[in-house]
Each structure stands twice: as structure tokens, then as C-alpha cells.
Amino acid sequence: MYEIQAAVVREQSGPFRIERLSLEAPRDDEVLVEVLATGVCHTDIVVRDQYFPVPLPAVLGHEGAGVVKQVGRSVTRFAPGDHVVMSYASCGHCHNCQQGQNGYCNELYGLNFAGRRTDGSTPYRDAQGGEVSGCFFSQSSFGSLALARADNLVKIPNDVPLELMGPLGCGIQTGAGAVINALRPEAGSSLAVFGAGSVGLAAVMAARLVGCTTIIAVDMNPARLELARELGATAVIDAAAGDPVAAIQALTGGEGVQYSLECTALPKVLRQAVESLRQTGVCGLIGAAALGTEVTLDMNSILFGRSLRGIIEGDSVPDIFIPRLIELWRQGLFPFDRLISFYPFAEIEQAVRDSEQGRVLKAVVRFDQEGAA
The missing domain is CATH 3.90.180.10 (Medium-chain alcohol dehydrogenases, catalytic domain)
Structure with a gap:
């Protein structure tokens, strides 16, 4: 003992x-x-x-x-x-x-x-x-x-x-892996991250790594939004200042983003993350809510090719992914x-x-x- x-x-x-x-x-x-x-x-x-x-x-x-x-x-x-x-x-x-x-x-x-x-x-x-x-x-x-x-x-x-x-x-590999391993956005694609905590900011850094050219961070904390800009976000949205879905539509020519991530575990925010997608877009759910938490979605939003999937631990095999993140950090990229x-x-x-x-x-x-x- x-x-x-x-x-x-x-x-x-x-x-x-x-x-x-x-x-x-x-x-x-x-x-x-x-x-x-x-x-x-x-x-x-x-x-x-x-x-x-x-x-x-x-x-x-x-x-x-x-x-x-x-x-x-x-x-x-x-x-x-x-x-x-x-x-x-x-x-x-x-x-x-x-x-x-x-x-x-x-x-x-x-x-x-x-x-x-x-x-x-x-x-x-x-x-x-x-x-x-x-x-x-x-x-x-x-x-x-x-x-x-x-x-x-x-x-x-x-x-x-x-x-x-x-x-x-856990947290850092969850955010980074959600982008790199799970969503796998193409270079030149667009991504919105709802929640600029450590998980969401890891996702922002990963989005820059894989070549997303539109990276939108959504939060209500101005300091976190400023850091998101420094870490790779091309635009930030203060969710306390208005409708983030409308703001994302405005930033993307009315189309919406190809990918979104929900990092807050709030049902209202998850719906916004889905509704911010363009047709055929994919939303990843990362936030861990209490057991039994429910969300409502407009069925027509899903009907037009949009999809929602859960992501645990960034779809990561830790023995493989963590050494990769360490090497990216060594090189100043993460x-x-x-x-x-x-x-x-x-x-x-x-x-x-x-x-x-x-x-x-x-x-x-x-x-x-x-x-x-």
C-alpha cells in the first residue's frame, strides 16, 4: 500500500x-x-x-x-x-x-x-x-x-x-481530433466552432492546421474571442450581441458553413450549430451534457442533406494521436x-x-x- x-x-x-x-x-x-x-x-x-x-x-x-x-x-x-x-x-x-x-x-x-x-x-x-x-x-x-x-x-x-x-x-485531443480525425474538413473549407473554451480553441488551431480558410469562433467572452483570432479564427461572433446563425450566414454569403462544432453542451447552441450549416453540411457534437438532456431540431434543416454526429475524445487513438500533437506543438504549429x-x-x-x-x-x-x- x-x-x-x-x-x-x-x-x-x-x-x-x-x-x-x-x-x-x-x-x-x-x-x-x-x-x-x-x-x-x-x-x-x-x-x-x-x-x-x-x-x-x-x-x-x-x-x-x-x-x-x-x-x-x-x-x-x-x-x-x-x-x-x-x-x-x-x-x-x-x-x-x-x-x-x-x-x-x-x-x-x-x-x-x-x-x-x-x-x-x-x-x-x-x-x-x-x-x-x-x-x-x-x-x-x-x-x-x-x-x-x-x-x-x-x-x-x-x-x-x-x-x-x-x-x-482528454480536452485538447477532443477538440483537435474532432477536426482532424472526425470531421476531416477539406483545405479551403469553412468551419464554425460554438464555444471558445479549451476544447473549442483546440479545434480552431486544428482547423488552421488542416487548411480551413473560413474559421468562425462563437462565444460570449470577448477575451476568448480575441484569443481565438490569435490562434487562427478568421472571424469571431459575440453570441450575446445577436443571432449567431444570422451572423454566420452573413459571413458566408448566405450559404452557411460546411462544418460546425458544438462545444458547450447547451441544447439551444446545438440547434444553432446545426442551423448554421449549408446544405449537406456536418455538425459535430462534442459537449458532454447531463444524461437525458434533449434537443429539438427543425426536421427540414436535416432533410436538406445536413447531418449531426456525436464525437467522443476526438475519434482519437491516444497512442497515435497524442505523439502527433506533441510534434506539432514542438514545431510551433499547435x-x-x-x-x-x-x-x-x-x-x-x-x-x-x-x-x-x-x-x-x-x-x-x-x-x-x-x-x-
């Missing part, structure tokens, strides 16, 4: 409080990772509020980066000292996984949101010996040490700054580091609040490893 510090949520919409927990040593197929830094993601907040009912109390966090400390007996791809990013988990053997569609794994929910291993156990105990849910996205990186499955680790070069890399495991604000682990509750209230784009908490374990 290891003694660790971890941020624990004990009740619905409750605070992230740092506690001393016991964490089991890795089983045969597990890897123990010393967490250097981890991003705060919208999904952590959604689960804290129990829109996705992960059992509480729980250790969340799913954008971790760190150094391998110990490997299970059957693990051959990793060794102590390896630098890794932790991403989402998939089974690897269902029909979708075998076709490279790991984000649509038949076991995705259980592997990422059950709060338990597949055998129903949790590796955490609190100071009173009580069970604490973990294995969130098969990592629970809001702790000084994390247990991951070997399958959801990505080895990265030792010469890149680990403290920046965690968000590649400056996702401009989205990141750092916090010490002791201030994780403030990092979550600032994320929730839109004061920062991508909060990353850093661990002082000398005092963490």
Missing part, C-alpha cells in the same frame, strides 16, 4: 478536499504513475455534480501526466522512469476498438465512469478504512500517485515538459500551451472554481512530489 494525497469529492456538488488516502500497489496489468501535473476538465465538474453518477466519495481527474514508478508483472510496454500521459480507457477487443474507434468502445462507460475496476474493487481507502471510488478514466489523476491500466498510457519523449502534457489526454494556467495542488478547489466560472481556459494543477507521497 502507498500513502498518497488526493483530492476527494464526498457529496454531490461538494468541494474537492485534499485527504490522505491509501492506494494499493499495481496489479499484474496496472501501472503506478507518480503524477506531476493534471488538467481540470469539464467532465470532472459534471461528475462532481453527479450528472454522470460515479459513486461518491471519489477521486476524479483524467488528464494526468507523470513518471512511471512501478509496473505490474504482465506489463511489458512501460518501465519505471518512463514519462507518460494518461488518457481514456477502452477494452481494445470489441468491434469498434478493433476498427480504431476506441472512443466508441462497447465497455467505455464501465471502464471510465464506474469508479471501480472491472472486478468491482477500488484501490483506495480513507483514514477510517472506508472505500473511496477511483479508477476514473482508469487513472484518477487528482492524486499524487495514480493507478492506470497499461492500455490507457501513452509514452512520450523525456525532453518535453510533462507539466504541459496532461490535457492532451500552441496549446497558450491555453494553460497553473495552480499548486493545494489550490485545486480554486482551480475548479476558476474553470467553472470561465476565468481560465485550462487549469492544470501541479504536485510537489517531495511532499506528496
Whole structure:
């Protein structure tokens, strides 16, 4: 057993409080990772509020980066000292996984949101010996040490700054992958991104990478819209100032865009993203809403060749896509580091609040490893 510090949520919409927990040593197929830094993601907040009912109390966090400390007996791809990013988990053997569609794994929910291993156990105990849910996205990186499955680790070069890399495991790869892997817009095409948070801005950067010549960012935050311009948006729309659909029509000669992305998880905005499309256009839904959230659409909008599809984790195979994003970042083509604000682990509750209230784009908490374990 290891003694660790971890941020624990004990009740619905409750605070992230740092506690001393016991964490089991890795089983045969597990890897123990010393967490250097981890991003705060919208999904952590959604689960804290129990829109996705992960059992509480729980250790969340799913954008971790760190150094391998110990490997299970059957693990051959990793060794102590390896630098890794932790991403989402998939089974690897269902029909979708075998076709490279790991984000649509038949076991995705259980592997990422059950709060338990597949055998129903949790590796955490609190100071009173009580069970604490973990294995969130098969990592629970809001702790000084994390247990991951070997399958959801990505080895990265030792010469890149680990403290920046965690968000590649979820939010950044979701936005960039939605463009590069899922929508695949042609060079010279048009794209509107609804929501200029970290996911939406990753999509804006990716759109510039693939050669979109009309890139429209829609948000109500002027500072985010200004940053969107700097990162590649050719036009920005303040959704608080009027109808964004009409504004997009005006920017595209009345035709609409070929592609759109909805990153806010708001039904009203999803409808706008669909209605901003030209005929035969495609809208990708990224925003994760509460279970049971419904949306209404004009059937005639869909009838004229428009389509809507959901996108999980940017249609990414992390082992392939994350190293590609790192190389693009090295070359100055994908400056996702401009989205990141750092916090010490002791201030994780403030990092979550600032994320929730839109004061920062991508909060990353850093661990002082000398005092963490």
C-alpha cells in the first residue's frame, strides 16, 4: 500500500478536499504513475455534480501526466522512469476498438465512469478504512500517485515538459481530433466552432492546421474571442450581441458553413450549430451534457442533406494521436500551451472554481512530489 494525497469529492456538488488516502500497489496489468501535473476538465465538474453518477466519495481527474514508478508483472510496454500521459480507457477487443474507434468502445462507460475496476474493487481507502471510488478514466489523476491500466498510457519523449502534457489526454485531443480525425474538413473549407473554451480553441488551431480558410469562433467572452483570432479564427461572433446563425450566414454569403462544432453542451447552441450549416453540411457534437438532456431540431434543416454526429475524445487513438500533437506543438504549429494556467495542488478547489466560472481556459494543477507521497 502507498500513502498518497488526493483530492476527494464526498457529496454531490461538494468541494474537492485534499485527504490522505491509501492506494494499493499495481496489479499484474496496472501501472503506478507518480503524477506531476493534471488538467481540470469539464467532465470532472459534471461528475462532481453527479450528472454522470460515479459513486461518491471519489477521486476524479483524467488528464494526468507523470513518471512511471512501478509496473505490474504482465506489463511489458512501460518501465519505471518512463514519462507518460494518461488518457481514456477502452477494452481494445470489441468491434469498434478493433476498427480504431476506441472512443466508441462497447465497455467505455464501465471502464471510465464506474469508479471501480472491472472486478468491482477500488484501490483506495480513507483514514477510517472506508472505500473511496477511483479508477476514473482508469487513472484518477487528482492524486499524487495514480493507478492506470497499461492500455490507457501513452509514452512520450523525456525532453518535453510533462507539466504541459496532461490535457492532451482528454480536452485538447477532443477538440483537435474532432477536426482532424472526425470531421476531416477539406483545405479551403469553412468551419464554425460554438464555444471558445479549451476544447473549442483546440479545434480552431486544428482547423488552421488542416487548411480551413473560413474559421468562425462563437462565444460570449470577448477575451476568448480575441484569443481565438490569435490562434487562427478568421472571424469571431459575440453570441450575446445577436443571432449567431444570422451572423454566420452573413459571413458566408448566405450559404452557411460546411462544418460546425458544438462545444458547450447547451441544447439551444446545438440547434444553432446545426442551423448554421449549408446544405449537406456536418455538425459535430462534442459537449458532454447531463444524461437525458434533449434537443429539438427543425426536421427540414436535416432533410436538406445536413447531418449531426456525436464525437467522443476526438475519434482519437491516444497512442497515435497524442505523439502527433506533441510534434506539432514542438514545431510551433499547435500552441496549446497558450491555453494553460497553473495552480499548486493545494489550490485545486480554486482551480475548479476558476474553470467553472470561465476565468481560465485550462487549469492544470501541479504536485510537489517531495511532499506528496
